[in-house]
Amino acid sequence: xxxxxxxxxxxxxxxVMDQGRRNALRMASALGLVCAGSLLGPMRAFAGEWKANxxxxxGLANALKELGVDSYTMSGEVSVISAEIAENGAVVPVSVxxxxxxxxxxxxxxEKNPNPLSVAFNIPEGTEAAFTTRxxxxxxxxxxxxxxANGKWFAASKEVKVTLGGCGG
Amino acid sequence: xxxIASIFAxxxxxxxxxxxxxxxxxxxxxxxxxxxxxxxxxxxxxMRGEELWKxxxxxxxxxxxxxxxxxxxxxxxxxxxxxxxYFKDVNKVMDLEQRLIxxxxxxxxxxxxxxxxxxxxSTGNPSDIEALVAYIxxxxxxxxxxxxxxxxxxxxxxxxxxxxxxxxxGAHDFACATCHSKDKQRIRLQELPNLLNRTxxxxxxxxxxxxxxSQGEVRSMQHRLSDCMRQQRFPEPRYASDTITALxxxxxxxxxxxxxxxxxxxx
Amino acid sequence: MAEPMxxxxxxxxxxxxxxxxxxxxxxxxxxxDPSGKVIPPHFIKTLIAKCKxxxxxxxxxxxxxxxxxxxxxxxxxxALGDKVTVAWVDNTDDTxxxxxxxx
Numbered sequence: 210x211x212x213x214x215x216x217x218x219x220x221x222x223x224x225v226m227d228q229g230r231r232n233a234l235r236m237a238s239a240l241g242l243v244c245a246g247s248l249l250g251p252m253r254a255f256a257g258e259w260k261a262n263x264x265x266x267x268g269l270a271n272a273l274k275e276l277g278v279d280s281y282t283m284s285g286e287v288s289v290i291s292a293e294i295a296e297n298g299a300v301v302p303v304s305v306x307x308x309x310x311x312x313x314x315x316x317x318x319x320e321k322n323p324n325p326l327s328v329a330f331n332i333p334e335g336t337e338a339a340f341t342t343r344x345x346x347x348x349x350x351x352x353x354x355x356x357x358a359n360g361k362w363f364a365a366s367k368e369v370k371v372t373l374g375g376c377g378g
Numbered sequence: 379x380x381x382i383a384s385i386f387a388x389x390x391x392x393x394x395x396x397x398x399x400x401x402x403x404x405x406x407x408x409x410x411x412x413x414x415x416x417x418x419x420x421x422x423x424x425m426r427g428e429e430l431w432k433x434x435x436x437x438x439x440x441x442x443x444x445x446x447x448x449x450x451x452x453x454x455x456x457x458x459x460x461x462x463x464y465f466k467d468v469n470k471v472m473d474l475e476q477r478l479i480x481x482x483x484x485x486x487x488x489x490x491x492x493x494x495x496x497x498x499x500s501t502g503n504p505s506d507i508e509a510l511v512a513y514i515x516x517x518x519x520x521x522x523x524x525x526x527x528x529x530x531x532x533x534x535x536x537x538x539x540x541x542x543x544x545x546x547x548g549a550h551d552f553a554c555a556t557c558h559s560k561d562k563q564r565i566r567l568q569e570l571p572n573l574l575n576r577t578x579x580x581x582x583x584x585x586x587x588x589x590x591x592s593q594g595e596v597r598s599m600q601h602r603l604s605d606c607m608r609q610q611r612f613p614e615p616r617y618a619s620d621t622i623t624a625l626x627x628x629x630x631x632x633x634x635x636x637x638x639x640x641x642x643x644x645x
Numbered sequence: 646m647a648e649p650m651x652x653x654x655x656x657x658x659x660x661x662x663x664x665x666x667x668x669x670x671x672x673x674x675x676x677x678d679p680s681g682k683v684i685p686p687h688f689i690k691t692l693i694a695k696c697k698x699x700x701x702x703x704x705x706x707x708x709x710x711x712x713x714x715x716x717x718x719x720x721x722x723x724a725l726g727d728k729v730t731v732a733w734v735d736n737t738d739d740t741x742x743x744x745x746x747x748x
Contacts, residue, residue: 258705259690259691259705260705264705264707264708291413292406292407292409292410292413293406293409294403294406294407294410295410296407296410296411296591296645297591297592297645299591299592299594299711299712300414300591300711300712301711302410302413302414319709322709323675324707324708324709326707327706327707327709327710328704328705328706328707328709328710329704329705330702330703330704330718331703331704332703333699333700333701333702333703333720335699335701335720335721335722336701336702336718336719336720336721337660337718337719337720337721339718339719340716340717340718341416341715341716341717341718342710342711342714342715342716342717343414343710343711343714343715344709344710344711345673345708345709345710345711346709372566416664416717417664417666417715417717418666419666419668419712419713419715421651421666422648422649422650422651422666422667422668422713425649425651426648426668501670501672501684502670589713591711594670594712594713
């Protein structure tokens with residue numbers, strides 16, 4: 210298990226932040242946005258925890274076990290949105306959302322991938338339980354959206370077929 | 379890709395739209411592409427390209443900001459939809475990539491080798507040219523494709539491109555026209571544009587360059603056509619050759635009036 | 646060296662929609678290069694977004710997030726002109742922070 214604190218004000222961190230601010234300003238002005246120019250103070254109080262056990266778990270059952278899921282209920286209030294067919298398994302668009310009150314955590318798992326867990330979100334107060342991202346799929350598989358709310362686990366799943374396309378338009 | 383190539387000839391001609399997969403597959407792939415359209419990684423190339431355009435490099439520390447892409451020194455907006463075009467200073471027709479290399483040599487004093495280095499990027503070896511192309515083409519988004527063939531050299535480039543389009547050669551006796559001169563041809567699930575049909579030509583030409591999800595890179599028109607040469611078993615064209623520029627001229631003219639909408643996102 | 650992110654933050658009613666594009670190879674560590682050598686894993690592990698010191702997104706990722714990742718999410722409590730800051734750290738401890746102004 211590794212714990213990362215991202216915003217310690219060591220030299221590297223500060224340097225990166227300065228560069229980030231400069232680029233962000235440049236970007237913001239390119240977008241025609243107003244820039245107040247406030248400083249990005251060192252951001253602390255974050256400990257995003259990347260657990261090797263869960264990300265490296267092989268097979269859906271093991272991945273769920275590592276996430277601490279004994280059992281889950283399929284729920285109509287959870288949804289997975291993607292295409293029926295993915296033209297390229299390396300980039301499969303996925304949206305997951307949960308209408309269950311107090312959803313505090315969501316994860317996306319690709320059932321047939323060697324390591325099913327793809328990405329997980331801790332959901333702070335005020336943030337919607339709705340995310341869109343893109344994942345890699347080795348083959349046709351179910352995509353599972355796993356939700357934790359009020360200490361219980363819920364899920365929804367959708368099958369996405371992965372094809373090989375032609376020569377790229 | 380080798381697999382694709384090996385079944386290429388067999389699949390190319392005769393699988394109609396209502397073949398094994400049917401229209402619903404086509405619709406679902408359209409949906410897949412639509413879901414990806416929001417948040418095109420090509421924007422990251424556009425950002426880097428803008429930085430490179432303004433970055434002072436070379437022995438005399440000069441940026442590309444005075445590069446004349448055809449609409450006057452430094453004019454980026456709308457330049458791409460009028461390319462390829464005749465340039466008086468070199469007395470020839472150039473496409474965007476040839477012109478960029480020209481500016482890198484004449485303005486930034488790079489050697490020809492440096493100016494054309496890494497035309498196509500790969501993991502860990504990004505291409506400055508692809509980033510610059512992404513930036514410049516994006517500045518023509520929403521504008522109509524309007525290349526000129528009024529100058530005799532532009533007309534000549536168009537005619538050469540047309541000849542090349544129909545020129546059959548290579549181990550498979552293929553031409554560009556073999557795949558791209560009839561409606562509703564396809565490879566596997568991929569429909570092939572008929573580049574002699576205005577709508578198809580517009581839809582195709584207006585969506586290159588593109589971020590290719592299969593390669594994780596923004597690919598330029600030069601790259602697209604080089605890959606076509608490979609797929610039809612032609613010798614690999616020299617990067618930024620006049621023949622490829624002529625072919626681009628032919629395609630651009632066929633796409634005239636199409637609304638430019640790239641860098642796009644493709645398979 | 647990490648390249649800049651592209652961040653857009655747009656206010657719709659009382660909700661801010663954030664879209665983030667990241668330039669990152671997201672190498673799985675399972676691919677081989679043309680010479681047969683395994684390409685070492687290189688992927689983002691954690692990503693966090695903040696607005697006015699408050700965490701609005703806290704994410705952990707694995708190798709199966711696509712190359713050049715895209716992420717979109719929505720939160721309440723942001724106003725026009727506020728900044729949204731996004732930071733990631735990858736498995737080589739490389740990191741990158743960028744920000745955008747809510748528009």
